[in-house]
Amino acid sequence: MTSPARMRPQHPATHRVTDLTATFSLVADTLDPALAVTGVTVSSGDVAPGDLFVAVPGLKVHGATYAPQAVAAGAVAVVTDTAGAALVRDAGLTVPVLLTDDPRAVSGPLAAHVHGHPGKDLVTVGVTGTNGKTTTTYFVDAALRAAHAVTAVLGTVELRVGDDAVESPRTTVEAPALQAILALARERGAGAVAMEVSSHALALGRVRGLTFDVVGFTNLQRDHLDFHGDMEGYFRDKARLFDPEQARRGVVVVDDEWGRRLASSAQIPVETVATHVDDPHAADADWAVVTADIGLDGVGSSFVLRGPDGTEHAAASPLPGLVNVSNAALAIVLAHAAGVDLAVAVDAVAHAHEIPGRMxxxxxxxxxxxxxxxxxxxxxxxxxxxxxxxxxxxxxxxxxxxxxxxxxxxxxxxxxxxxxxxxxxxxxxxxxxxxxxxxxxxxxxxxxxxxxxxxxxxxxxxxxxxxxxxxxxxxxxxxxxxxxxxxxxxxxxxxxxxxxxxxxxxxxxxxxxxxxxxxxxxxxx
CATH class of the missing domain: 3.90.190.20 (Mur ligase, C-terminal domain)
Known part of the structure; x- marks a missing residue:
């Protein structure tokens, strides 16, 4: 693979555009009943022949401005709003225009439908939070690989399916690209996917169309306030991942006030993890780190994790520091919630490979x-x-x-x-x-x-x-x-x-x- 744009299934399904208009309440003039699509994208630079180009309004430029490039690359129709439709017609394009009030919101569900809802055929784990998303996601992937022959990991560092990987353009790719990668993972026999879910992605609907099996929360600290406005806005966007339409169950680290607030307000079943030794909240948590040793060699850390039944499990993180004890504990519980045997998850996380750029x-x-x-x-x-x-x-x-x-x-x-x-x-x-x-x-x-x-x-x-x-x-x-x-x-x-x-x-x-x-x-x- 050479580009995220090419991380698509080699044998995509074909869907008639008329069926899509009915399913997603898209308004269109008379359509050729034979017109079909095989993919969806919001980027004109990523268009493949047979795609639907979803033109979304941007902060400075409307995506429909790039419709000529998309059509030249093979897009067979454009999904957009009324402002975008006017730009398409002003450009003299004759491709069908499918109208919707919020093209960004429909792009994920539309792509999921076109690719046959690949997330339903995979065990999907999403991780959000300010710090530790990448490390926790790689730890989870290590545990999933111990239980599945092929896995995918998607996040800040890379987009990887099996042994094939490309540099990631952002923490969480756009919704149509995500669905295409999930379809590729399914086509290549993957059993599970671990991915980072950023607050920007949640605010902009990049994971719409996917309901995760399990989602995790690391912590909430000051970051991205230029985008979210304040910590309350930041928290609200992070909490979207724990809505019923977005996830079936969750695991939340309750070391900070935001985690405790999320655990108490989430509308899905949630397990809690306390990772600060001697934290007064640990007694009420489902899982808790009861002892931790960061080690003097600087290579890793060991700790003891108490489970909901009171049983204590000796565990380790391959990275140093108490922060990575927290990441490892969360990953173990997430993987276990995703169906991995607890002992297998503990061992796999302890032996996870080095993570690029993380200690x-x-x-x-x-x-x-x-x-x-x-x-x-x-x-x-x-x-x-x-x-x-x-x-x-x-x-x-x-x-x-x-x-x-x-x-x-x-x-x-x-x-x-x-x-x-x-x-x-x-x-x-x-x-x-x-x-x-x-x-x-x-x-x-x-x-x-x-x-x-x-x-x-x-x-x-x-x-x-x-x-x-x-x-x-x-x-x-x-x-x-x-x-x-x-x-x-x-x-x-x-x-x-x-x-x-x-x-x-x-x-x-x-x-x-x-x-x-x-x-x-x-x-x-």
Missing amino acids: ERVVERGDGWPLCLVDYAHTPDALVLALEAVRPITPGRLILVFGSDGDRDQGKRPIMGQIAARLADVLVVTDENPRSEDPATIRAAILEGVRAERPSGADVHEATSRAQAIRDALALATDQDTVIVTGKGHEPTQEIAGVFHRYNDRDVYLAARAERSHARAEQHA
Whole structure:
């Protein structure tokens, strides 16, 4: 596979457009009874011959503006609203236009119908929350793979069906793309799917048309307030995943007030998980972590999970830190709720493979090198958890390379700076994804928070290049130190002034190590 747009079943079913208009109450002029479709898309760039192109209104441009490109690529009809229909006709197109009041809302159910509701033939697990979605989803996938010969995992890092994977364009793909991937998974014999479900996806209806077997909630922390407005709006959108039309049952971590609120208000059956040892709420939870040891080797953590019947189960996370105890505990309960034997789930999660950009150990400590880590932590709470997880395995100084995104929640920037100055020894402030903002302005907001916590500015550095920031950190470090680069994790690009540049933190570490090894070899030649 080379593109998410091509993650479609090889043998799609054919549906007459007249049948679709009747099923979904689409209004159309006279249609050719023989006109048929084999796919659905909301992206003109992803159109395959025989598709329905669903043109949705956007914040700045209506999707119908791109109808000419969609038709040229093979779209046989356009589903849109009245404003979109006018744009289609103004463009001189003669393809059938099918009218609906809310084309975005209908796109998921329409695609599910066209692909034969593939989600009904798969065990489907969805994970939402601010921090830990990716890690928990991979842990769940590890458990599902222990019970199913073929699985799919869909999320921030990749879209993978069996052994085939492509880079993911976003945490949760658009509804028609999701249904096509599920249909491909079914065609390839997959038995289960684990996927991340973002708050944006829930607000924009990207998982409409799919009712999950089990859904999980990790936590709710400050993030995406530029989109949701405030924490109440953020919570409301996350809670959509626990509506009866969206999921059959849920598992909720109740370590924070939002989790407890969700567990008490959800309209589907919910199991609760408490993962903070000695939390007063743990006694009331269905599942609870009763002991936890993050380990001194920094590789993993062990813990004991109490089940609803009072039985205690020895378990482990392959990643360090208490946050990953929480992720692993949730994953075990989710997988068990999805039909995996509990002992099998516990063992599979303990032996899950490394997750790209999540506490990823890129260079091990020794031979003059510090321990070099990459972690996706990009929210205040995630940064705290990452630094607290690394501190116990750092004999020397904790060196942090970090920044903050442009065109996103500006209020968290000084907060991130304060946290970094409090919990790390050496800071290198640099760029993350500036997008359309001036990178210097973003860094200045972070440094304002740094100075509030560390007025002297001691051991605080600024770098205008992210790659140079990592090299600067390595130059400062000894083999007793730990260098952790946060904010981008697995991401393969950096967006600057609207341009995506190929970039990955891990690659910079490895390039620096190769250069140093080459220089040493030349010295001894």
